[in-house]
Amino acid sequence: MNDIISHVIFFALAILAVSSAVLVVTGRNLFHAAMFLGLYLLSIAGYYFLLKADLVGMMQVFVYVGGVVVVLLFGIMLTAQLTNVRLTSALEQRWVTIVSLVSLVGLLVFVAKDTVFKVSQLSPVEDTTSFIGKMFMTDYILPFEVISVLLLAALIGAVIIAREEGGK
Amino acid sequence: MLTSVELVEFAAKNGIPIWALDASIALVLALAVFSLCGLGVIVLVYMERKVSADIQLRLGPTHVGPRGSLQLIADMIKLLSKEDVFPKHADRWLFRLAPALVFIAAFVGLMVIPIGPRLVVQDLSVGLLYVLAIPSIAVAGLIMAGFGSYNKYAMMGGLRAAAQMVSYEVPRALSVIGIVMLAGSAKLSTIVDAQGFWYIFLQPIGFMVFLVSTLAEINRVPFDMPEAESELVHGYSTEYSGMRYAFFLFGEYIALISAAALTVVLFLGGWHGPGPELLGPIWFAIKFFGVVFVIMWVRWTLPRFRIDQVMDLGWKVLLPLALLNILITGIVMSI
Numbered sequence: 001m002n003d004i005i006s007h008v009i010f011f012a013l014a015i016l017a018v019s020s021a022v023l024v025v026t027g028r029n030l031f032h033a034a035m036f037l038g039l040y041l042l043s044i045a046g047y048y049f050l051l052k053a054d055l056v057g058m059m060q061v062f063v064y065v066g067g068v069v070v071v072l073l074f075g076i077m078l079t080a081q082l083t084n085v086r087l088t089s090a091l092e093q094r095w096v097t098i099v100s101l102v103s104l105v106g107l108l109v110f111v112a113k114d115t116v117f118k119v120s121q122l123s124p125v126e127d128t129t130s131f132i133g134k135m136f137m138t139d140y141i142l143p144f145e146v147i148s149v150l151l152l153a154a155l156i157g158a159v160i161i162a163r164e165e166g167g168k
Numbered sequence: 169m170l171t172s173v174e175l176v177e178f179a180a181k182n183g184i185p186i187w188a189l190d191a192s193i194a195l196v197l198a199l200a201v202f203s204l205c206g207l208g209v210i211v212l213v214y215m216e217r218k219v220s221a222d223i224q225l226r227l228g229p230t231h232v233g234p235r236g237s238l239q240l241i242a243d244m245i246k247l248l249s250k251e252d253v254f255p256k257h258a259d260r261w262l263f264r265l266a267p268a269l270v271f272i273a274a275f276v277g278l279m280v281i282p283i284g285p286r287l288v289v290q291d292l293s294v295g296l297l298y299v300l301a302i303p304s305i306a307v308a309g310l311i312m313a314g315f316g317s318y319n320k321y322a323m324m325g326g327l328r329a330a331a332q333m334v335s336y337e338v339p340r341a342l343s344v345i346g347i348v349m350l351a352g353s354a355k356l357s358t359i360v361d362a363q364g365f366w367y368i369f370l371q372p373i374g375f376m377v378f379l380v381s382t383l384a385e386i387n388r389v390p391f392d393m394p395e396a397e398s399e400l401v402h403g404y405s406t407e408y409s410g411m412r413y414a415f416f417l418f419g420e421y422i423a424l425i426s427a428a429a430l431t432v433v434l435f436l437g438g439w440h441g442p443g444p445e446l447l448g449p450i451w452f453a454i455k456f457f458g459v460v461f462v463i464m465w466v467r468w469t470l471p472r473f474r475i476d477q478v479m480d481l482g483w484k485v486l487l488p489l490a491l492l493n494i495l496i497t498g499i500v501m502s503i
Contacts, residue, residue, distance in 0.1 A: 066334070067334070077311070078327075
């Protein structure tokens with residue numbers, strides 16, 4: 001019974017995600033494209049909730065919709081020449097595009113046909129937040145620390161770049 | 169609310185398909201929260217008018233209804249009957265969608281806030297994160313309004329709104345980490361249950377940082393940069409009138425409701441109070457109106473900051489304080 005509901009939600013999200021992703025690429029207006037990117041990222045967050053990964057879903061909304069998309073919109077609004085300009089997207093390298101498209105689709109079909117998708121029989125973890133926290137602090141401490149150092153370096157780099165611009 | 173096991177049993181006993189039961193419960197709850205919100209907004213607007221009048225030695229609305237209490241109804245009728253105006257070069261879809269997005273983002277944030285024992289629409293295990301993440305969708309709505317209006321004041325307002333909300337999200341999220349550490353959970357009902365002793369006393373720094381960044385997050389004076397009427401006409405909502413403008417106002421007040429309710433849940437012990445558990449929602453309401461009063465009091469007594477002062481405060485004062493709070497909490501907990 002519950003399967004039907006989750007199937008309906010799955011396909012609704014799939015339609016939403018694919019159509020908004022197509023609109024991101026084909027849209028002529030940069031601002032609209034950024035908005036559709038936000039919609040696409042939200043529908044991906046919907047998948048995480050469907051899979052009972054609520055912490056990951058929340059982080060998707062927090063980081064991508066609240067952070068990345070807003071920064072993108074910021075950039076678009078600050079580059080005044082680009083706002084309200086309809087960009088043309090004409091196909092210039094027709095043959096290269098067709099060849100690479102056909103080979104990519106062929107490869108994906110080939111891979112999808114031969115792969116056996118393993119489905120875990122375990123029920124999903126109830127309290128994902130504390131579980132993820134424990135895993136970070138025990139089994140995956142090294143990757144966690146490496147990412148922390150990387151982010152710290154990015155943060156310091158951003159401050160230095162901003163300083164140089166302001167000093168001139 | 170009922171647990172899912174009880175629901176499944178109820179559905180099986182009465183022969184109702186589970187999806188129909190689920191959908192109807194969701195609909196009823198959404199309508200209930202919506203009407204509660206509408207009522208809350210009416211009360212808060214009246215309260216705002218009377219509090220501001222009192223602080224400024226005025227009387228406030230007096231003519232419409234007893235002691236001016238029906239003034240908002242008159243205003244709503246006026247807004248509803250106004251012509252639906254589009255600016256000439258406006259991006260119609262963005263212009264149309266922006267008020268709805270701002271309103272929805274504010275509204276869905278209320279879904280996880282418990283107002284009494286088991287009185288919550290959906291008690292998520294990441295409820296706290298949810299309440300903090302949802303306002304970032306409203307930011308997109310404000311930018312849409314600013315960009316879609318094709319007006320320089322609206323554009324500036326939208327940009328300021330985005331800059332302010334994005335930078336205050338950081339100290340706001342960090343200031344509640346101390347609470348998550350103490351309660352050992354991000355589930356809002358667990359946080360309330362863990363407060364035998366209110367967290368406002370255990371986390372005074374966290375409370376200060378949270379309150380200030382909440383004021384900035386819901387764009388209230390002294391942080392109402394996005395609409396600063398003396399410099400930006402009316403910010404992102406300059407070009408809006410009639411029903412769409414009403415939706416912006418509605419969304420703003422619902423954001424205020426949700427912020428005050430969250431403050432009560434996190435720092436003031438939620439529904440806890442003397443007397444039987446049944447009195448929980450009443451205690452919650454009393455604390456809620458106390459917090460709302462403080463927010464209004466701040467609004468009508470302090471002047472507006474400049475935008476650079478707002479940014480300085482967020483990044484150079486509140487963020488280090490929030491980090492210090494986490495450090496102190498960690499040290500005290502490990503002793």
